[in-house]
Amino acid sequence: MDKKKLQSPAVTVADVARHAHVSKSTAARVLGGYGVTSEKVRERVQASAKSLKYRANELARSMTTGKSKTIGVVVGDIENSFFGIAVRSITDVANASGFNVILTNSDENFDVEREAVNVLVGKQVDGLIIAPANRYQTAHLENLKSLNCAMVLFDREVPSLEVDTVVSDDFESASKATEQFIEAGHRRLAFVTETLESGMDENGELLIPTSSVGRRISGFLSACRAGGIPQEDSIIVLNADPDRGLSASISKVLDQADRPTAMLASDSHVALKIFKQAKRRDIDMPSDLSLIAFHNADWTEVTNPTITVIDQPVAEMGRWCAEQLIKRIEGVTEPPLRHVMKMQMIDRQSVETAK
Template sequence: MESVTIKDVAKYAQVSIATVSRVLNNNYPVSKETREKVLNAMKDLNFKPNSIARSLKNNITHLIGVVVPDISNPFFMDVIKGIDYVVNKEDYSLILSNTDENFEKELNVLKRLSQKRVDAIILSSSNIDNDYVDELIKENIPIVLVDRKIKNTKADVVVSDNYGGAYTLTKYLIEMGHKNICIVNGNLNVSTGRERFEGFKTAMRDYNINIKNEFILNGYFGWEKAYEETKRLINQGEMPTAIFAANNQMAEGVMLALKESNLDIPGDISLVTFEEIRNQKLIRPKLTCIKQNALLIGEKAGEIILEKLKNKDVTSKEIVFVSDLIINDSVKKIK
């Protein structure tokens, strides 16, 4: 069966092809009576507009690319929900891409999104030196960076106060009497990893506490690597009194390693994390953490991208959200 064309609709409704096109694109005034006649013809003929062809003609696809490093992380899932909640109201759909913290994969994803002619991109980059972002901006593709910054870019940015949050969390451990504190860092090639490490180091320095090299671990924001690093720490002998996991995924890896070694939290070792872990309500003890408002971060990114789509000349901005310190039962007070 042949598909119904715009020509068939025009003939059925007894109007011109141009009139049907105006109803479809809503770009020129059409009388109410004529519009209803065309819409009824489309319904009777089961006409399905060729959205791809119309997108190419209008240079608008109503698609927004969202690129994140770990789509399984609840934080990024909530960011995506926030974005979708906002842009869906304006009839935009999301194309989701996961990069696995792999910068080469990220560049390939960005190139494919550009080829698909998405209207805009929201990106959480796996590298602080991503020069390709400004190339996309030169191609007139609006970009909003979410959670992670890129050096010397003209893109808009929506992030948490990573430095301040890490400082607050470390300060809390110190005030609870801890001096031998281990940090499990994230990827130091991205702004979140660097800023959280800097916040930790500054708090330790402000309290005149030396950081032992053997207590600086690299978890690269993944639970597997954090698990391996924690097992190595346990096996080497000297143990800290507290561990600071620089994200929720790594905190899960640390918890597993401690459990397998029969180490109790907080009886044997205290544990804190930047961002809440999954199923926090089901786990004992609940972890003391810095809790980001991922949904609000996503909503703000969505609002900015819509603003950029309406006016691409609007000045770029950086929005920084202050996160909350949530005190639970995972830190032992040392007298």
């Protein structure tokens, strides 16, 4: 039996200092990125660290500087390309500024999100970027503020929380897409979202936990009212059965004799489910069913027909979040910003004049 090789002891700051012929405190300043040293000494210490294959003790560094150089990111569904693109931009900006990123997935579940936030705070991240799953349950976010933890909200705002937030022009873009349907002669329309049914408020308005989806529904309904579409023909399709999923709700609507002739999908995952269910029923698209989707996912360009989309500047939104969070971590104290980015309609083949 081969004997297991013992691991070599970790190279310490003292080892690097001896190799570079400098004091331990000087080596610590160079390796920790703080204090003042000459260019010549800095190069010598860095060369010694590389030669010895020195790796920083992040725990010790954080105790010295008070910073962990890590950012926590909580998104709804990492399988959704929307979040994947955003996380890539966040990571690129963070890495360029010397930060590492810890990514967690909430599955659009408040309890999971709250636990993820607690874990990240426990790991002493310097700040958090969060896509809140529920705008009505925010105690954990309020607690972050009380802890003076830097925080930026991505894509979804919480009106009661005064923190930096980046969103898209959801209301306006949903309104324009709906107007396009109406101008094409469609009189029975549906907005489809993965959001679970959550009841109504005292005014009879739907309680939509995800603020971006809520703004899109509001834009859809506003355009329907302005276009003279009756309330019963302005349909909101929610995920009514979590066990069976949204496809069951879509199937129910498409199986109706007076099914909608146009659908607006809250994201590309929803649009793909609509597309699949329509194909299974031999519903011709776009002659029998027009479709517009939020988010320009890759698949929307290769289907037959190709899908008209509302393209969100996802990479730019992620970049803004990371840059703003790093500013806060570094001590910028300007009032909280609400940054709105405009989306762009990309017309393809999935919208046609109603029969």
